[in-house]
Amino acid sequence: MKRRSLLFGTIATYAAGMPTAHAQQPSTYEEAVRLVWRPLDPARGAHELVRAATLAANSHNTQPWRFTLAANRITIRPDLDRRCPAVDPNDHHLFASLGCAAENLVQAAAMLGLSASVVVDATDPGSVVIALDRTAVSNHALAEAITRRQCTRAKYDGTALSSEDLRTIENAGSLCGVECLIVTERSRMEAILDYVIQGNTAQMRDPAFMAELTSWIRFNDAVAIERLDGLAARSSGNPALPTWLARRLLRFVFTEKGEQNKYAEHIRSSAGIAIFVAPHGDKAGWVAAGRAYQRFALQATTLGIRNACLNQPVEVPFLRLQIAAYLGLGDRRPDLIVRFGRGAMLPPSLRRPVSAVIDAA
Ligand SMILES: Cc1cc2nc3c(=O)[nH]c(=O)nc-3n(C[C@H](O)[C@H](O)[C@H](O)COP(=O)(O)O)c2cc1C
Numbered sequence: 001m002k003r004r005s006l007l008f009g010t011i012a013t014y015a016a017g018m019p020t021a022h023a024q025q026p027s028t029y030e031e032a033v034r035l036v037w038r039p040l041d042p043a044r045g046a047h048e049l050v051r052a053a054t055l056a057a058n059s060h061n062t063q064p065w066r067f068t069l070a071a072n073r074i075t076i077r078p079d080l081d082r083r084c085p086a087v088d089p090n091d092h093h094l095f096a097s098l099g100c101a102a103e104n105l106v107q108a109a110a111m112l113g114l115s116a117s118v119v120v121d122a123t124d125p126g127s128v129v130i131a132l133d134r135t136a137v138s139n140h141a142l143a144e145a146i147t148r149r150q151c152t153r154a155k156y157d158g159t160a161l162s163s164e165d166l167r168t169i170e171n172a173g174s175l176c177g178v179e180c181l182i183v184t185e186r187s188r189m190e191a192i193l194d195y196v197i198q199g200n201t202a203q204m205r206d207p208a209f210m211a212e213l214t215s216w217i218r219f220n221d222a223v224a225i226e227r228l229d230g231l232a233a234r235s236s237g238n239p240a241l242p243t244w245l246a247r248r249l250l251r252f253v254f255t256e257k258g259e260q261n262k263y264a265e266h267i268r269s270s271a272g273i274a275i276f277v278a279p280h281g282d283k284a285g286w287v288a289a290g291r292a293y294q295r296f297a298l299q300a301t302t303l304g305i306r307n308a309c310l311n312q313p314v315e316v317p318f319l320r321l322q323i324a325a326y327l328g329l330g331d332r333r334p335d336l337i338v339r340f341g342r343g344a345m346l347p348p349s350l351r352r353p354v355s356a357v358i359d360a361a
Helices: 002-016 030-035 046-054 092-111 140-144 163-172 186-205 206-214 221-227 243-253 256-268 281-304 319-328
Strands: 067-068 073-078 112-119 127-134 179-185 272-277 306-309 336-341
Touching: 030 127, 030 221, 046 067, 046 073, 046 092, 067 092, 073 092, 092 112, 092 127, 092 140, 112 281, 127 243, 140 281, 163 179, 163 272, 163 281, 179 186, 186 206, 186 256, 186 272, 186 319, 272 281, 281 336
Parallel strands: none
Antiparallel strands: 067 073, 073 127, 112 127, 179 272, 272 336, 306 336
16 A cells, blocks of 8 residues: 555656656757657656657657546547548547557556556547556666657668567567567568558548648758657658748659659568557557557667558558458458668657646546
8 A cells, every 4th residue: 555655646746746848949850859859767757657658659740649647547548639530530540659659658667667557448539548556677678769769761771680580579569469460571572562552642642631641741840849740851751841842842752653662662671561450440459559569669679670650551441451351361450560670760750748748637
């Protein structure tokens, strides 16, 4: 009881007088990156658990989450103002993103000597409840990887991974009943490339998809550090431009042929592709898929292995059915498709401060 009340104290104190993560507004992209991705500080207690959660992968970097702290639990709720109805009409990616955040929180809790159990409350609109309790401080290699992980949308170096590394990342990605299918045969990777290209082409021809995507692109550093969300040009390996100019140039530089060549280069330079398949297609399953992917990405980071999502075939309904059949998934749907391999990092993406995503209990 005494140990339990200590934990209550930690979180309750924090909830009462929360410090902000970015006390000052960063003036350059580099400064923002230093602030956002600074190492976790266990001495800051619950603050760092929420900050760790916000550093997770999330679709379009919309950061679609709100956090509530109460005694011995943290609840993550969807921020429905940050939905992406064109690419994600049923909120699959939104709940997978909450799963990614939950997994970072679970790993960071271990660093603070807290055990975490995750329950999905499917009552509309759904939430993820993480109950915390004291335990011994355990190995926290995955927690240390939280501030070094990224989705690296670049060409990799083409080298194969050892079977030991493949087994290690596959095990990390097999969590809560989620299957992590690893594909390394070149002929199967080419077949998946074909689905990615078909999906990408369908999306580029969809005005609603393009309008939504463009609204989340931060075309230059000034906008990226003002908003602290979305897809920063730098973190996608693109040059920064004034927004008005970038919008005009987009249809000339963002062409179907150019994108096809880019994805072919990206997949052919990768060591393999991982497909995450949850046991059931509901909010709990989507959260589980997100958790499994995030743990996979953290484990890969500890081994110096990069990853990037290629979700076009799961986002376009007719292709989702086709690729599920190709992969022999029966009634299950593929949740996330991720390439991996070795290569250099790109500039990291940004995040809003903890103070912007917390609600009073
Ligand atoms: C559910 C989900 C779906 C995603 N889909 C894609 C995708 O199709 N293509 C892509 O390039 N990145 C995708 N991402 C990666 C996000 O864009 C990325 O996590 C976000 O921009 C933040 O960047 P970071 O992970 O490097 O911090 C996805 C991430 C999640 C969690």
